[in-house]
Structures are given as C-alpha cells and as structure tokens.
Amino acid sequence: MANQSASLRLGVIRIGFILGIVMAACAARAQDVVVDCSGQDSNAYHSINDALANLPFVPWQVVMQVTGTCNESIYLGHLHNLMIAAPLGQTATIQGDGVSFGTLNVDSSTGIYLYGLTITGSGSVGLNVNGGAEVRIDTCTFQNNPGDGIAVADNSSVLIYSALSTGNSRGISISANSTVDHASWAGGSVVLSSNANAGLYLSGGRYATGGNTLIQNNGFGASTLPDGFGTDVRGAGQIQFGNYAGPNLITGNRSGGVSLQENAEVSFWGGTNTIQNNGATGIVDRFGSQVTLFGNVEISGHTAAGLDIASRSQAYLDASVAPNNIHNNGFGPGGVRAGIRVDGSSQLVLTGPNQITQNGGPGVLGDINSSMDLSGSTISGNQSDGIRALHQTVVDLGPGMSLTGNGGAPITCDNTSMLVTAGKASAHCLNVQASDSGSHEAVGLTSIPSVPNFTSKMKEYKRERSLIPRPRR
Numbered sequence: 001m002a003n004q005s006a007s008l009r010l011g012v013i014r015i016g017f018i019l020g021i022v023m024a025a026c027a028a029r030a031q032d033v034v035v036d037c038s039g040q041d042s043n044a045y046h047s048i049n050d051a052l053a054n055l056p057f058v059p060w061q062v063v064m065q066v067t068g069t070c071n072e073s074i075y076l077g078h079l080h081n082l083m084i085a086a087p088l089g090q091t092a093t094i095q096g097d098g099v100s101f102g103t104l105n106v107d108s109s110t111g112i113y114l115y116g117l118t119i120t121g122s123g124s125v126g127l128n129v130n131g132g133a134e135v136r137i138d139t140c141t142f143q144n145n146p147g148d149g150i151a152v153a154d155n156s157s158v159l160i161y162s163a164l165s166t167g168n169s170r171g172i173s174i175s176a177n178s179t180v181d182h183a184s185w186a187g188g189s190v191v192l193s194s195n196a197n198a199g200l201y202l203s204g205g206r207y208a209t210g211g212n213t214l215i216q217n218n219g220f221g222a223s224t225l226p227d228g229f230g231t232d233v234r235g236a237g238q239i240q241f242g243n244y245a246g247p248n249l250i251t252g253n254r255s256g257g258v259s260l261q262e263n264a265e266v267s268f269w270g271g272t273n274t275i276q277n278n279g280a281t282g283i284v285d286r287f288g289s290q291v292t293l294f295g296n297v298e299i300s301g302h303t304a305a306g307l308d309i310a311s312r313s314q315a316y317l318d319a320s321v322a323p324n325n326i327h328n329n330g331f332g333p334g335g336v337r338a339g340i341r342v343d344g345s346s347q348l349v350l351t352g353p354n355q356i357t358q359n360g361g362p363g364v365l366g367d368i369n370s371s372m373d374l375s376g377s378t379i380s381g382n383q384s385d386g387i388r389a390l391h392q393t394v395v396d397l398g399p400g401m402s403l404t405g406n407g408g409a410p411i412t413c414d415n416t417s418m419l420v421t422a423g424k425a426s427a428h429c430l431n432v433q434a435s436d437s438g439s440h441e442a443v444g445l446t447s448i449p450s451v452p453n454f455t456s457k458m459k460e461y462k463r464e465r466s467l468i469p470r471p472r473r
Contacts, residue, residue, distance in 0.1 A: 032063040035047065037067065038067065048064070059081075061083055064082065065469040068092060083468070084112075084113070087471040088468045092118070095120055096123065098122070104119055105130075129178075134156065136464070139188070140162075141163070141164045141166070149166070149168035149171050149172060149195070150171070151173045152173070154176050155176065157181075159181050160188075160190055161183050165192050168196070171215075174203075176204055177204060179206045184242075185245055186458070187245070188212070191213075193217050197221060197232075202234065206240075208242070215231055215250045218230050228256070229278075230253030233261070235263075241269070242269050249276075256281040267292040267294065268292070282302045283307050285315055286311045291307070292315075293324045294448045303337075305341045306327075306338075307339070308343075317351070327359065337361035343365075343370060348364070350377040352377070355377070356382070357380050358382065361382070361384050362406075372394070372395045379401070379403050381406065384408045387411045388411075391417070395420065397419060397421040411429060412428040418433060419431065421433075
C-alpha cells in the first residue's frame with residue numbers, strides 16, 4: 001500500500017511538472033517579442049537583430065511586434081514560423097544601411113509573415129528572398145531601393161496579400177524557378193509604380209494575380225529597350241493576369257505595357273484587363289513567346305501598335321466569353337503602325353467577336369512569312385486597310401469576319417502573299433485560294449483558366465491575421 005501511495009504521489013508530481021511546463025510555454029507564447037526601435041520602451045528590444053538573437057525556441061509561430069524606425073540590415077537564415085509585424089493598422093520602417101545588399105534578407109526560411117513594414121534604404125534590394133524561402137507579405141511598402149523592391153530567386157515563393165513597390169530600380173524581380181502569387185481573393189492590391197525600370201520583371205519563374213494589380217509609370221529611368229516596359233518577361237517566365245476579384249491595369253509606362261521574349265508567356269483572362277497609354281506598344285511578343293487574351297482585354301492609346309508579334313511568336317485572341325478590344329493605337333510618328341502587327345514567321349489567331357477598330361495604319365499588318373487565322377471578328381474603322389499581308393504572309397479568312405469601314409481596302413496582299421478563304425471576299429490579292437471546307441478551325445492554344453475554391457486559403461489568412469499584434473496601450 002505504501003508503495004502504491006508513493007507511486008501515486010510521484011505521478012501527481014510528474015503531471016504537475018508537465019502542466020507547469022505547458023502553462024509556462026503558453027504564457028511565453030502569449031508574450032510577443034517586442035521591438036521598439038525608438039528606444040523609448042525600456043522593456044523592449046531596441047533593434048530587430050537583438051530580438052532575433054533572443055528568439056524563443058518554440059514549435060509555434062513567434063510574433064515579433066515592431067514599432068518606430070529600425071536602422072539596420074537584417075538576415076533571416078534557416079528560421080521557421082516567424083511573424084514580423086507592426087501593430088494592426090500601423091506602420092514600422094526598416095531603414096537599411098545603404099551598403100548591405102538587402103535591407104531584409106530571407107534565406108532558406110519558411111513561414112515568414114511580414115505585416116505593416118516599410119522597407120527602404122538598401123545597398124541594392126529591399127526584400128531579398130532566396131534559397132527556397134517562403135514569405136507572405138501583408139500591407140507592406142518597398143520604396144527607394146537602388147535595386148529591386150522585392151527580389152525572389154532560387155526556388156523561393158512569395159504570397160502577397162497587399163503591397164506597394166515604388167521608387168526602386170524594379171518593383172518586383174522573379175528568377176530561377178521562383179513564384180510570386182497575388183492572393184487577390186483576400187481583397188488587397190499589388191501596386192508597382194514609378195520604378196526606374198520595369199515594374200514587374202521575370203527571368204524564369206512565375207507571377208499570378210486574380211485582379212487588382214496596378215503597374216503604372218515605370219521605366220522612365222531606363223536607358224535601353226526593353227527596360228522601359230511596365231512588365232518585362234524573359235527566359236520562359238510565365239504570367240497570369242486573371243480577374244476574378246477586380247481589374248488589372250497596366251498604364252503610363254515609358255516604352256510599352258508588356259514585353260515578352262525568350263519563350264515567355266502571358267495570359268489575360270476573367271473580367272476587365274486594361275493596357276493603355278504605354279509608349280509605343282501595348283504588348284510586344286518576340287523570340288518564341290506567346291500571348292493569350294481570353295476576353296475582356298482592352299489595349300489602346302499606343303503610338304505604334306496595340307499588339308506586336310514577331311520572331312516566331314504567337315498570339316491567341318479568344319473572344320468566346322467576351323470580346324477583346326484593340327483600338328486607337330498607331331497614331332504616332334513611326335513608319336510601322338497598326339492595331340496588330342504580325343512579323344517574322346509568327347502567328348495570329350482571332351476567334352470570336354474580337355474588335356480591332358479605329359487604329360492608325362491597317363487594322364492587322366502581316367509581314368515576312370507570317371500567318372493569320374481569323375474568324376468571327378470585326379476589323380473596321382482603321383485608318384488604312386483592314387488587313388495588309390506582305391512578304392509571303394498567309395491570311396486564312398474564316399466565317400463571320402467583318403471588314404467594313406476601313407480607310408483602305410478590306411484586304412490587300414503583295415504578290416508574294418496568299419489569301420485562303422471559303423467564300424467570296426473583297427480583296428486586292430492576286431493569289432487567292434479556296435480553303436478545304438466552309439468551316440474554319442482555329443487552333444485553340446490554351447484553355448481558359450478556372451477560378452479555384454479559396455475557402456481553405458481564406459480560413460488560413462484569417463488565422464494569420466488574428467496573430468497580428470494589436471496596438472499596445
């Protein structure tokens with residue numbers, strides 16, 4: 001009996017000891033790591049680096065509350081589940097030393113959440129994410145860095161709820177199989193404005209948005225093309241400009257709206273996407289690249305062309321859901337002006353009620369061994385011909401095309417080009433051939449993306465937001 005009593009007492013002691021550890025851990029979890037960079041709070045750390053050196057080793061997320069302006073450069077290496085946040089509704093600033101490569105460097109770390117931070121003053125990059133790191137950005141500003149506002153490389157991933165990148169060399173740079181996703185379903189926006197070169201730059205990697213991305217007034221510090229574009233995509237980079245949450249707008253950029261080269265891809269889909277008043281060209285599609293417009297895309301106000309496809313590239317304009325509207329381009333002083341230009345063994349596919357109207361020069365200009373597969377679209381009210389085919393270009397004219405009201409002929413061809421049509425066409429073409437059938441089969445290059453269910457992601461977002469520290473009283 002005595003042995004049983006002793007064993008019982010020992011068990012109670014052990015349970016009490018374990019409960020004590022759990023309660024102490026819970027208490028530690030409830031106490032955020034507090035950083036007051038103004039130095040006024042004697043109970044807080046006075047720099048983020050001091051706080052990092054004293055982080056508790058716990059399996060759950062550590063919340064670091066930051067206030068004031070922190071004059072330091074920070075390295076987060078091999079850390080997990082860390083939130084660095086200003087109090088909810090407030091802003092804290094991390095001011096770099098102007099020498100270190102990045103103001104905030106995240107290397108091989110996961111579960112990093114940034115809220116309410118202004119990151120500035122680096123030697124080069126504001127936020128540098130690499131080494132397979134994973135970062136979430138919520139209501140942060142990246143400004144006045146001589147390099148990129150945000151740079152993401154080496155198989156890393158960034159999820160943006162809301163961000164502004166302005167006054168940098170480039171707004172966001174993505175490379176080496178990395179991804180940046182804009183969580184538009186959370187209601188925030190991504191604004192890339194007034195950067196010296198591209199607002200959004202990809203060399204490989206991927207960017208995707210569901211709406212409310214604004215890319216404007218970039219490229220005015222660029223000295224060579226294509227650095228002055230709002231969006232510059234190279235090295236098989238891929239962009240999805242979707243709109244299920246709100247419109248995307250690319251406007252006011254120096255050289256053009258979007259530049260694609262080196263097997264790059266861009267797609268616009270969903271609700272309204274607008275590319276307007278960007279220098280010479282709305283979209284430049286070159287060197288084996290592809291652009292896809294799935295309806296509700298407006299391209300207007302460019303001095304040379306709305307869409308310029310060249311060097312073995314492709315453009316697919318599918319208006320089966322809603323029209324794409326390319327209008328009022330090509331009224332600048334340049335010699336080559338059109339609504340759409342197809343050049344250098346490239347291909348244009350128009351299917352459904354696309355509208356190519358009111359452009360300077362021809363509505364569509366095909367040149368140098370290119371092909372155009374056209375059906376169901378309207379090409380009208382353009383300053384010159386509706387369609388002009390030069391230098392061994394082939395125009396395959398399908399049913400439902402409207403080519404009225406242009407300043408020149410509906411279709412003109414030089415003596416090396418060919419018009420293929422199933423019916424009669426009013427065309428100034430010597431080489432006209434009948435197509436094999438009365439039906440026109442335009443090749444669908446890509447299926448329209450679908451909108452996934454974001455219920456679980458919204459639940460996780462709300463959970464993360466609940467951890468953001470509230471202002472201290």
